Amino acid sequence: MKRRVLPGLPLSLGITLVYAAIIIVLPLIALVFKAASLGPADYWRIISSDRAVASYVVTISCAFVATLFNLVFGLALAWVLVRYRFPGRRIVDALVDLPFALPTAVAGISLTTLFAVNGWFGGPLSALGIKVAYTPLGIMIAMAFTSLPFVVRTVQPVLEELDPTLEEAAQTLGGSDLSIFARVVLPLLTPALLAGVSLSFARSLGEFGAIIFIAGNQPFETEITALLAFIRLEEYDYPASAAIASVMLIAAFVMLAVTNLLQARALRYTVRN
Amino acid sequence: MKIRLDNVVKTFDTFRAVHGVSLDIESGELLALLGPSGSGKTTILRMVAGLEYADGGHIYFGTEDATDIPVRDRGVGFVFQHYALFPHMTVSENIAFGMKVSKVKRSPEAIRERVEELLALVQLSGLGERFPGQISGGQRQRVALARALAVDPRVLLLDEPFGALDANVRRDLRRWLRRIHDELGITTLFVTHDQEEALDLADRVVILDKGMIVQQGTPEEVCRHPENAFVMRFLGDANSLPATVRDGMAYVQDVAYDAAGLADGTAEVLFRPADVAWREDGQGVPAHIVRVLDRPDSRRVLAKTTGGQSVEFDTAPEFPHRKGEAGFIDVRRPRIYKNG
Numbered sequence: 001m002k003r004r005v006l007p008g009l010p011l012s013l014g015i016t017l018v019y020a021a022i023i024i025v026l027p028l029i030a031l032v033f034k035a036a037s038l039g040p041a042d043y044w045r046i047i048s049s050d051r052a053v054a055s056y057v058v059t060i061s062c063a064f065v066a067t068l069f070n071l072v073f074g075l076a077l078a079w080v081l082v083r084y085r086f087p088g089r090r091i092v093d094a095l096v097d098l099p100f101a102l103p104t105a106v107a108g109i110s111l112t113t114l115f116a117v118n119g120w121f122g123g124p125l126s127a128l129g130i131k132v133a134y135t136p137l138g139i140m141i142a143m144a145f146t147s148l149p150f151v152v153r154t155v156q157p158v159l160e161e162l163d164p165t166l167e168e169a170a171q172t173l174g175g176s177d178l179s180i181f182a183r184v185v186l187p188l189l190t191p192a193l194l195a196g197v198s199l200s201f202a203r204s205l206g207e208f209g210a211i212i213f214i215a216g217n218q219p220f221e222t223e224i225t226a227l228l229a230f231i232r233l234e235e236y237d238y239p240a241s242a243a244i245a246s247v248m249l250i251a252a253f254v255m256l257a258v259t260n261l262l263q264a265r266a267l268r269y270t271v272r273n
Numbered sequence: 274m275k276i277r278l279d280n281v282v283k284t285f286d287t288f289r290a291v292h293g294v295s296l297d298i299e300s301g302e303l304l305a306l307l308g309p310s311g312s313g314k315t316t317i318l319r320m321v322a323g324l325e326y327a328d329g330g331h332i333y334f335g336t337e338d339a340t341d342i343p344v345r346d347r348g349v350g351f352v353f354q355h356y357a358l359f360p361h362m363t364v365s366e367n368i369a370f371g372m373k374v375s376k377v378k379r380s381p382e383a384i385r386e387r388v389e390e391l392l393a394l395v396q397l398s399g400l401g402e403r404f405p406g407q408i409s410g411g412q413r414q415r416v417a418l419a420r421a422l423a424v425d426p427r428v429l430l431l432d433e434p435f436g437a438l439d440a441n442v443r444r445d446l447r448r449w450l451r452r453i454h455d456e457l458g459i460t461t462l463f464v465t466h467d468q469e470e471a472l473d474l475a476d477r478v479v480i481l482d483k484g485m486i487v488q489q490g491t492p493e494e495v496c497r498h499p500e501n502a503f504v505m506r507f508l509g510d511a512n513s514l515p516a517t518v519r520d521g522m523a524y525v526q527d528v529a530y531d532a533a534g535l536a537d538g539t540a541e542v543l544f545r546p547a548d549v550a551w552r553e554d555g556q557g558v559p560a561h562i563v564r565v566l567d568r569p570d571s572r573r574v575l576a577k578t579t580g581g582q583s584v585e586f587d588t589a590p591e592f593p594h595r596k597g598e599a600g601f602i603d604v605r606r607p608r609i610y611k612n613g
Contacts, residue, residue: 165357168324169417171344172351173371173424183374187361269361269404 031249034242046243054220055228056247062136062224063204066143070200071193073144074151081152082159096152099145104209111142112214134216139224142211143204150203154196158189190266198259202252274335274427274460275300276321282329283316290316292484293330298428301458303451305471308481309507314464315432317481321462322430323347334427350421350459354433356413358405364416365401368392371424391419394453411442418450422457431463435470447474468508472496480504502610505543512549512584514542514558516609523609526580528558532609543608546573549586550603551594557601560584562594576602 035043046052081093099107115122115132122133132138162185170180208226215222225248232241276298283291291313298304306314319325321332323344331340339347358367368388372379379387392398395415397408405413414434421429434450435443451474454461465471471478472492479489480503488500499505502513516523516530518540523532525542532540550557551574563583564575572592576584584602594600 163355163357165353165355166359168344169351169353169357169420170359170370170374172322172324172347172349173374173420174345174376175370175374176345179374183370184359270406 028249031242031245034239035246038239038243042239043243046240047247051219051223052225052228052244052247055223055225058136058139058221058223059205059225060251062139063143063201066140066147066204067197067201069140069144070148070151071197074148074196074200075155075189075193077148078152078155078159082156096149099147100149104146104207105213107145108142108210108213111138111145111210115141115214133214134218134222136222138214138216139211139222142214143207146207146210147200147203150199151193151196154199155189155192158192162188187266191263194259194263194266198255201255205248205251275333276428276460276462277333278317278321278330279333280330281317281320281327281332283313283320283325284328290484291320294481294484294486295330296479296486296489298460298462300460303454303461303474303476304463305475305478306462306464306481307466307468307471307478307507309466311483312481313484314466314481316484318430318432318462318464321428322349322351324351348424348427350418350424350426350429352414352417352421352429352431352434354436356405356410356417356437358413358416358420360405363402363404364397364408365392367405367416368401368420368423370420375424387423391423394422395419396449409442410438411446414438414446418453422459426459429459429461431461433464433466436465436467443470450474472508480507482507499608502541502543505608505610510546510585511543512546512586514578514580514582514584516540516542518609518611523607525558526578530604530607530609535609535611539612540609541612542604543610544604544606546586548605548607549584550605551576551586551588551592552601552603555601557603558584559599560602561599562596564596565592565594578602 038046077092077096081089081096112119112133114120115125115138117123117126117131117133119133122131125132130137132141166184166188167180170184175183206226208224208230211224212227215224215227217223217227225244229241229244229248232238232244278294278296280293280295281291282289282293294313294317296317306317308314316325320327323339323342327340331338333339334347359370362370365385365388368391369384372384372387388401389398392401395418397412397415397419400408400412405416408416414437418431418434431450435446438446447470463474472495475492477489477491478495480487480495482503488495488504490498495504496508499508505511514525516525516532516539518524518532518535518537520537521531521533521535523530523535523540523542530542558578558580560576560578562574562576566573566575567590570590571587572590573585573587574592574594576586578584586602
């Protein structure tokens with residue numbers, strides 16, 4: 001082995017790999033084994049049951065909307081925090097991390113209280129005929145709340161590093177604000193946005209604590225996949241629970257692969273000859 | 274396009290960056306704004322571009338008052354010190370950017386044709402598909418120039434265009450930029466803190482200090498007739514000896530220099546290292562040699578006068594004297610400026 005100047009490679013690498021194996025890989029393997037103990041026919045029957053499919057639809061569609069919302073709102077929030085100086089900026093900046101720091105159950109209960117028909121927001125909204133608590137809309141709000149920091153925190157550093165002379169150059173070339181944003185700023189933020197969006201989407205898919213309070217958990221309507229897996233668990237039907245969980249695992253892997261692919265595409269220009 | 278600045282003022286918070294600068298730039302002229310950092314030269318350039326608004330005064334493009342025209346409608350080509358190329362676009366896409374976002378619609382063929390034309394002008398044909406990260410600094414700056422020229426600007430503005438490049442590349446690009454300017458005849462204004470670059474490249478040099486113009490003129494005028502000690506010092510190495518003016522003569526120790534027209538009082542005598550002869554016959558300011566430095570084409574002598582002042586001068590490589598020897602410093606082209 002070549003001599004190295006930096007010490008500690010065997011020790012630190014060893015600890016890292018063992019830790020990763022125990023904390024991440026082992027549980028996933030256990031999950032796959034548990035699900036595999038079912039046999040293909042049973043496995044398929046469980047994961048393609050009407051109730052399970054309905055839960056996928058609810059989870060994915062709500063996560064999609066919540067992520068879309070976070071993409072727009074998170075980008076705007078990061079933009080405001082980086083580009084402008086205003087009183088209270090540091091407080092807003094600190095508030096962004098709150099959804100991470102708050103126990104998700106607390107978030108769920110607060111949101112339910114606010115959006116219930118007799119709550120501060122729910123009251124006026126129900127007068128307008130909009131029902132939030134115990135509907136998919138409530139699930140979306142809970143998902144958006146808990147996954148907001150991802151987009152902000154991934155975009156913020158990239159935006160800070162964005163060379164302001166690029167925008168000045170585009171201005172001297174006659175670009176309008178809109179064309180500069182679309183042709184210069186957005187493409188340069190795309191890799192960070194993709195990273196933020198994929199994390200936000202993954203978190204929304206897996207969110208449990210914040211959602212179950214506000215969702216109402218009606219099978220076929222407002223029941224999320226994570227809850228369905230939990231219900232099977234409570235019924236001591238471990239293989240069925242593992243089967244449903246494996247679907248979420250596969251979804252997460254597929255999504256990570258797709259985002260990495262998109263990111264590599266967006267970063268093509270950094271590859272040197 | 275003739276550019277005129279009329280009493281332009283810019284203040285940042287409490288710092289006054291530009292104090293009432295007035296300046297005429299003739300159509301087709303290549304003009305250098307030369308000054309140390311903080312002299313306001315870049316601020317002036319950015320105000321001409323519209324990247325900063327002037328707090329006072331007016332900027333005219335021809336007869337049109339351009340003071341309040343936003344940058345995107347002002348029709349200037351701007352080249353940044355660090356290129357500011359769009360990293361996610363190829364060289365061709367960078368050059369085409371201005372034409373694509375323009376209100377004047379051009380067909381894709383017309384744009385492609387113009388990009389090829391500009392690539393040929395900046396001698397980068399064949400590199401159009403590269404990304405900026407894949408070409409050298411000198412090539413990037415040429416792409417930046419092509420991009421600025423693509424929109425047919427009324428005036429070309431360059432902010433320390435060669436500041437980030439190696440000395441050799443810098444000299445080549447300088448000569449090359451001069452050729453392009455002569456070919457296109459576009460009014461060009463560039464900012465630099467490098468006096469050699471300004472004198473090499475410009476038709477006319479404007480020297481700035483602390484937000485004010487201290488002298489302007491052709492390279493010959495500013496080199497041969499620096500109007501004050503700042504200009505003399507800024508344009509190149511200068512020795513300084515304290516002097517006393519009496520009856521139109523300046524005295525350094527016992528040596529008298531013609532100072533006709535200067536009022537009595539203290540002054541300083543400035544001279545270039547090349548304008549000194551080392552003598553042993555008693556003519557000049559007495560001094561002794563402290564060190565001799567060898568250079569490929571000359572010897573530089575560090576000497577100290579009996580009055581305790583350090584003086585540096587250049588001699589032929591055959592200069593025979595050594596450290597410790599005493600002699601006299603005979604100044605050939607002294608420039609005498611009143612103190613203060």
